[in-house]
Amino acid sequence: MMISGGGGRSSWSSSTSSWVPTTSVSASGKRIQREMVELNNDPPPDSSAGPKGDNLYHWIATIIGTPGTPYQGGIFFLDIKFPSDYPFKPPQVVFKTRIYHCNVDPDGLVSMGILKDDWSPALTITKVLLAVRSILTNPDPYNAVVPGIAHLYLGDRAKHDDIAAEWTVRFAK
C-alpha cells in the first residue's frame, strides 16, 4: 500500500536523460543497447531491469515474487554484469536480496545452465530474466548449488516452502 503517493520521487543533481553513455561504440555495447530497447518495448511479466547509473555493462534487475510461490510478496533485486565480450560470454547474475533457493549460492550468485555452459549468444537479457523468474517458480534441485535446500525441497516440500517464505518475509519485503 502506498501512503506517500510518489514519495520515491527524487531529483538527484545529475540529469536523468543522460543515461546512455555516448562513448559506447563497441559491438557488445550496441548489443546491450538493443537489448535494452527490446526489454523496454516488451518487458517480461513482473520483472524489470535497467543500467545502474551510466554504466551500460552493469545493470540492476528486479523480480517480483510470483504469487503462489514461497517468494510471493518479495521484491528481489539482482545485480547483472555483462562481460566485455558479451554476447559471447554469459552475464553474471547475483541476488542482492537474500533468498532461500537451491540454485542460488550463499553469496547470491545464480547458478543456471544458461548462465554457464549452456549460454548461447542468441539469448538476451529478457530471456535471462524469464529464466531466473521461472526457477523461482520451479527450482531445479538436480543441479543445485546448495544441496541442503535441494534435499529439503525433494524430501519435504512443505517444510522447504515454509522456510523459503520465512526468508522472503524477513529479507525480501
Place this chain on the structure above:
Amino acid sequence: MYRSSNIVARIFERQICTPAPSTSVHHARRFYENLVPSYTVYEVECPDHSFRKFTDDGQYLISFSRNHQELIVYRPRWLSFSCKDEDCDKHDLPSRAKRFDSFFTQLYCVPLASCNELICKDFFLYMESNQFGLFATSTAQIHDAPAAGGAVHGVPSIEKITFHLLRLEDGEILDKKVFCNDFVNLTHNMGVFLYDDLLAIVSLRYQTIHILQIRDSGNLVDVRAIGEFCREDDELFLNSNAQGLALSDKNKQHQLPGNQIENHVHQGQPNLGISFLPGIKQRLLSFIFRGLWNEERDDSLRSQRLRKRFYFHFQDYVDLIIWKVQFLDRHHLLIKFGSVDGGPQVSRNADHHPAFVAVYNMDTTEIVSFYQNSADELYLLFEQFCDHFHATSKNSMYMNFISSHSNNIHALEQLRSIRDKASNSSQFVKKMLASLPFSCQSQSPSPYFDQSLFRFDDKLISATDRHRQSTDHPIKFILRRYPYSLKFKIKPGPEAGNMDGRAKKISSFLFHPILPLALSVQQTLFLQPSVVNIHFRR
C-alpha cells in the same frame, strides 16, 4: 470583554469563572504574565562548572566539572532570608542571599569519566517517569579512522563511547552501555532519542539504529538493532539456517535448522552477508520500486520510468546513510538518510546533498513513507502537524505547551512571513525540513518561551537549547496581550557590560521549567571563567 491583567483580579476571576472546556491550563498559565523573573543578581559567586540544564520536571540542575570528569547535581530551591525592617522589599538583597547556594543545594558529585574519557557536556537525556538521567563519556575523536569491518568510509571514529544511566535522586550509576570504535553524534543529543522508556542510538559508523529499553530496575536492555537486519532475530535465524545447511551439506542428511548456536550469534557478522543489501536498504529500495511500479499501468512506460528514476539512481540510494533518527511513537521511527559527504552537520550544507526522510515501522519492518527533503508535501505536513513530529513521552504533559507553528498563531505568522520573504521556495523548504528529525529534549518547557504569552527576539533567545552570540543589550520579553508592555528583561554578562566590547561573547540560558527562575551563562572566548547571572522573581 474587559479583563484585568492585575494578579489579584485574576485570582478573583479564577474563583468565580470556569474557563472554557480544555482551556484551564492555558488560563492558569496566564499567571506567568504576572510572575516573571524580572530581578537579576549579576555575576553570582558560584562554582566554576559548566551548567547543562534543569531537568524538565524542575527537580534537578545538571552541571559538569570544568575538567569534564564529574557530574554535579543541584536541587533548585527558593532563596530565603530574613529582614529586620518593616518594608524589606525596598532593600537590596543581603549579600548572603545573593549567593549561588542560596538558590541551589548540591545533592552530590559523582565522577563519571575514567582515565582518558571525558564527559560529553552537550549530551544529557532525562527520563522523567523514573528520574533517571542518561549521560555520555567518550575518548577523543579520530578523524581519519580506517573504515574497517563494514564501517562507513568518511565517518570519524571514537575508541570508546559509554552511556551511563544514573538515578538522579542519589547519583547511583545503574547501568552502562559501551560502544567501541564507533561514532554516535552526541552534540545536542543528535544521535540519541528517548521516548518513554525506549532509546534509539544511531551508530553512524556501522549504520545501525540500536533500540534499547530502560527498565524500571535501571537496566539498559537491547531490544533490537536496525540496519543490516530489521528484526531482532533475523541474524539468529540466518545463522541457524546457515548452520543447518552446512551440516546437511556435510552429512548428506536432512538436518533441520536448530537454535543451538544462540551463544555464538554475536561473535561476528556472517561473512556471507557482505554483498547483500542491508535490511533497511532492502526495505527502502523495495518501497521506492513498488511506488514507481504501481504508478504506471502501461508496461513499456513503466519500464522506461523505472530505468530513469530507479535503476539510474540505484547506487545513489544504496550509498545513502542514516544520519539521524527520532521516534514518532512507540512503533514508528523518522529516519533521515543522506549522503556520506553531507558531514555530521548536515543542516549547514543541506542544499548541496540530497537528503531524504523515511517513516519506518519497527514492528512490521516496513517503510511507511519516503520523501526527499525538498518535497512540498512533507513541508505541508511539517507546517500543519509540527507537533506530531515532536514526540514526547506520555507523562510530560507540559511538553504540549511548547510553542510551535502548528499550535501557535504567532509562530505560524512568523514562519509564513519568512516563507513569503524567501526568494527560492525549494531552498526554504529544504531549510525548514533540515530540522527533521528533531533532536530529543532540545526545547525548554519554560512558560516564558510560550509565544502566546510573550514576544521576544528568537535570534537572541528561544526555547531551543543552544549557545548564542550575545550582545550587551538586555533581551526583552513583551506581553502578547493587552497592555503589550515590556514585562521583564534578561541580561547576560556583567551589569555594566563588558570591558572589551569587541570580544565575542557566547551566552546560554537555563530556564527553570516551572518557577520564575533562570540562569544566564556568558562566556568570552578567551577561557575566562563564565559570568553567571540569576534571574528570578523577587
